[in-house]
Amino acid sequence: xxxxxxxxxxxxxxxxxxxxxxxxxxxxxxxxxxxxxxxxxxxxxxxxxxxxxxxxxxxxxxxxxxxxxxxxxxxxxxxxxxxxxxxxxxxxxxxxxxxxxxxxxxxxxxxxxxxxxxxxxxxxxxxxxxxxxxxxxxxxxxxxxxxxxxxxxxxxxxxxxxxxxxxxxxxxxxxxxxxxxxxxxxxxxxxxxxxxxxxxxxxxxxxxxxxxxxxxxxxxxxxxxxxxxxxxxxxxxxxxxxxxxxxxxxxxxxxxxxxxxxxxxxxxxxxxxxxxxxxxxxxxxxxxxxxxxxxxxxxxxxxxxxxxxxxxxxxxxxxxxxxxxxxxxxxxxxxxxxxxxxxxxxxxxxxxxxx
Amino acid sequence: xxxxxxxxxxxxxxxxxxxxxxxxxxxxxxxxxxxxxxxxxxxxxxxxxxxxxxxxxxxxxxxxxxxxxxxxxxxxxxxxxxxxxxxxxxxxxxxxxxxxxxxxxxxxxxxxxxxxxxxxxxxxxxxxxxxxxxxxxxxxxxxxxxxxxxxxxxxxxxxxxxxxxxxxxxxxxxxxxxxxxxxxxxxxxxxxxxxxxxxxxxxxxxxxxxxxxxxxxxxxxxxxxxxxxxxxxxxxxxxxxxxxxxxxxxxxxxxxxxxxxxx
Numbered sequence: 001x002x003x004x005x006x007x008x009x010x011x012x013x014x015x016x017x018x019x020x021x022x023x024x025x026x027x028x029x030x031x032x033x034x035x036x037x038x039x040x041x042x043x044x045x046x047x048x049x050x051x052x053x054x055x056x057x058x059x060x061x062x063x064x065x066x067x068x069x070x071x072x073x074x075x076x077x078x079x080x081x082x083x084x085x086x087x088x089x090x091x092x093x094x095x096x097x098x099x100x101x102x103x104x105x106x107x108x109x110x111x112x113x114x115x116x117x118x119x120x121x122x123x124x125x126x127x128x129x130x131x132x133x134x135x136x137x138x139x140x141x142x143x144x145x146x147x148x149x150x151x152x153x154x155x156x157x158x159x160x161x162x163x164x165x166x167x168x169x170x171x172x173x174x175x176x177x178x179x180x181x182x183x184x185x186x187x188x189x190x191x192x193x194x195x196x197x198x199x200x201x202x203x204x205x206x207x208x209x210x211x212x213x214x215x216x217x218x219x220x221x222x223x224x225x226x227x228x229x230x231x232x233x234x235x236x237x238x239x240x241x242x243x244x245x246x247x248x249x250x251x252x253x254x255x256x257x258x259x260x261x262x263x264x265x266x267x268x269x270x271x272x273x274x275x276x277x278x279x280x281x282x283x284x285x286x287x288x289x290x291x292x293x294x295x296x297x298x299x300x301x302x303x304x305x306x307x308x309x310x311x312x313x314x315x316x317x318x319x320x321x322x323x324x325x326x327x328x329x330x331x332x333x334x335x336x337x338x339x340x341x342x343x344x345x346x347x348x349x350x351x352x353x354x355x
Numbered sequence: 356x357x358x359x360x361x362x363x364x365x366x367x368x369x370x371x372x373x374x375x376x377x378x379x380x381x382x383x384x385x386x387x388x389x390x391x392x393x394x395x396x397x398x399x400x401x402x403x404x405x406x407x408x409x410x411x412x413x414x415x416x417x418x419x420x421x422x423x424x425x426x427x428x429x430x431x432x433x434x435x436x437x438x439x440x441x442x443x444x445x446x447x448x449x450x451x452x453x454x455x456x457x458x459x460x461x462x463x464x465x466x467x468x469x470x471x472x473x474x475x476x477x478x479x480x481x482x483x484x485x486x487x488x489x490x491x492x493x494x495x496x497x498x499x500x501x502x503x504x505x506x507x508x509x510x511x512x513x514x515x516x517x518x519x520x521x522x523x524x525x526x527x528x529x530x531x532x533x534x535x536x537x538x539x540x541x542x543x544x545x546x547x548x549x550x551x552x553x554x555x556x557x558x559x560x561x562x563x564x565x566x567x568x569x570x571x572x573x574x575x576x577x578x579x580x581x582x583x584x585x586x587x588x589x590x591x592x593x594x595x596x597x598x599x600x601x602x603x604x605x606x607x608x609x610x611x612x613x614x615x616x617x618x
Contacts, residue, residue, distance in 0.1 A: 097444075100443050101443065102443060102444065229462070232457065232462055235446075235454065236454055236457060238442055238443065238444050238446070239440070239442060239451070239454065239503075240437070240440050241406070242401065242404070242406050242435060242437055243435060243437060243440070243503075245404055245405065245406040245426070245435075246404050246406070246429075246430060246433060246434055246435040246510075246516075247430050247454060247455070247457055247458060247510075248426045248427040248428075248429065248430030248431075248457070248458045249426065250426055288444070288445070292445065292446070292447070292450070293444035293445055293446050294446070294450065296463075
């Protein structure tokens with residue numbers, strides 16, 4: 001029975017894509033109506049359409065408060081959560097592909113640790129202008145960490161075989177634990193700034209602006225295009241680097257391009273939103289069990305469903321729960337146990353086989 | 356000459372793996388590469404498929420320096436079946452075999468019906484058609500090996516390279532696989548280059564043998580001239596007797612005790 005359902009899902013590529021696009025739009029519009037002040041679905045659509053078309057006659061007919069709430073407060077936050085969700089999911093998918101490990105995520109290589117360390121430094125040394133400096137520091141921290149990890153895991157073998165997934169994971173863990181100690185130290189000497197650091201580390205989309213949306217949109221969409229371009233090569237890399245070589249793929253170069261692209265995407269997401277765990281791990285993992293591991297199909301699906309998942313989670317914490325729970329905490333609290341369930345189920349299913 | 360190998364050397368840091376190897380490889384022959392563990396067999400194959408670059412020396416493929424041929428073009432000429440690998444993602448067996456057609460399909464297109472019919476006929480021929488919809492992660496080592504072999508045949512190349520490709524197959528599937536390769540060598544003028552652990556399999560199937568030891572060629576030539584006690588002793592440090600087996604029309608080696616006595 002489930003085998004049959006799986007087969008049907010495996011073959012309906014276009015459908016799933018349009019279905020997800022529709023679900024995403026509905027999620028965005030419904031979310032924009034929800035909150036402290038409820039705004040009807042059609043009013044939301046009306047506000048967005050007239051604001052985009054810029055028809056001044058029609059704009060006057062709208063209720064000013066509702067327009068400001070939807071356009072200036074809620075939409076930037078909602079779109080940020082969609083793009084960050086998409087970016088984290090797609091980069092998780094790439095990490096799992098190049099590290100040949102279905103349990104890797106955008107943070108496996110210490111990207112989050114680097115961003116968190118950078119952000120903590122900014123909070124500590126530039127507390128007055130932290131709003132502007134933190135994203136820059138977080139982004140630089142993530143990128144520097146990435147290059148340290150690549151440098152650590154490359155030797156003479158690097159230029160020949162590409163980076164080995166084991167040495168990458170190992171270097172990532174080493175660097176991440178050093179950074180984690182560094183963050184603890186910064187918190188320790190931070191005094192009154194410590195609460196800001198802790199809050200940032202838990203992730204949030206509160207008070208995001210259109211500037212954030214545009215920065216995210218540009219980097220994440222460009223990154224996704226690059227990743228999609230190499231998606232078929234990523235399939236072949238799953239056969240191992242020798243095999244990929246004989247199928248016409250320069251494994252070293254493809255790995256490097258994908259690693260850097262996925263990390264830049266993850267870094268920009270983290271620097272805008274703070275640390276949001278489990279999206280990059282969970283979404284590709286779940287989607288793979290629906291679409292199969294073919295990356296040409298998995299990557300677009302991850303992009304869309306990552307966006308849907310995070311906008312839903314953010315709406316729950318913003319508009320449904322009585323108190324706003326930090327989004328990173330929410331995703332980990334819901335995602336963690338759910339992941340345990342999925343992992344345990346697959347583990348039991350594959351008992352006695354290599355997992 | 357499909358390959359001309361000229362004074363090829365390769366080393367990792369201080370360890371010399373290959374030390375000035377030269378040889379010619381003719382089109383339409385089945386070559387066997389033999390030698391003790393760590394003699395550089397696998398590295399040699401890696402250089403032949405352009406997975407690694409030599410430190411010095413060069414490999415010409417059909418008269419052109421192999422490093423100057425684009426990878427995509429090379430993928431239509433040379434296929435590899437490697438040993439013992441594990442795929443971490445649940446591709447179906449058929450999806451893996453289809454990957455063998457990637458060098459012929461442009462990046463964003465789907466496989467044509469011609470590609471798919473080739474895939475299906477080769478899966479049938481190699482006896483993996485019944486595994487078609489099974490997940491590669493759930494197959495046994497031997498089944499996986501045969502799927503990967505089918506993947507290499509689908510690639511439709513003039514050279515096929517086998518790196519101990521039969522090491523985890525049972526005897527029937529070993530013979531089936533090598534028969535298919537031998538057939539293609541004899542009838543379609545394919546060139547096969549295979550690393551073997553089992554000297555007797557190599558003696559039965561190969562036209563020519565190459566013996567490596569410590570990164571050097573100890574001997575190379577026609578199979579019937581290569582199978583002799585002296586050479587086996589020299590390469591593997593093992594005493595042996597040679598018997599001609601009329602059924603195979605080939606010599607077979609029977610091993611005596613190694614020179615270390617076991618008490």
